[in-house]
Amino acid sequence: MTDKTSAGVLLFRRTADADVEVLIGHMGGPFFAKKDDSAWSIPKGEYEPELEDARAAASREFHEELGLFVPPGDWIPLGDVRYSSGKGKKTLTVWAVEGDLDPAEVVPGEFEMEWPPRSGRMASFPEIDRAAWFDLATAHDKLGAGQRPYLDRLREHLDQS
Structure with a gap:
């Protein structure tokens, strides 16, 4: 087992009733196909710190996973x-960026893996199979446990600004 380093962008928007929503993606591939809670993720990906800046990696991974660019706006550091x-x-x-994107415009990148297991055949799957906006409480249930602290950090930042 090795340690990995990843970076991502948590896109958020404010609704008419002053609530906050975040854009997250449902993880693609056969392992998550029938799961919902804890099967969504902040658009993110691995990078090598010696070769790439974390913010540049976050922007690149957002584009690779969603097929869309991070909207212009302030990058709010949410830490590690x-x-x-x-x-x-x-x-x-992760950084939070305020902006709005239409999930219907998402064109996800793909990854390959052996499927079915031990078959010797490679299959392609989307990195995410759908993206959606969720309020923070719903997103908390959808995200994997390791990513949930970013929702609290975003809420704290917005409450202080």
Whole structure:
């Protein structure tokens, strides 16, 4: 098991009733196809800190996962969270950006994996199979546990500004 470093962007918007919604993606591939709670993710991806800046990686990964660019706006640092993933420990760095995108315009990137297992055949799957806006309480249930602290950090930042 090795430690991984990832970076991502948590896009948020304010609704007419002053609530906050975040855009997250449902993880693609066969392992998450029939799951909903804890099967969504902040658009993010791995990078090598020696080779790439975390913010540049976050922007690149947002584009790779959603097929869309991060809307212009202030990048609010939400810090790092270290958590266990299926392949060891992961340190995730996230920024929040206020903006609005239509989830129907998402064109996800793809990844390949052997499927079915031990078949020797490679199959392509979308990185995310859908994206949607959720209020913070709903997003809390949808996100994996390691990413939930970012919702609290976003709320704290917005309450202080």
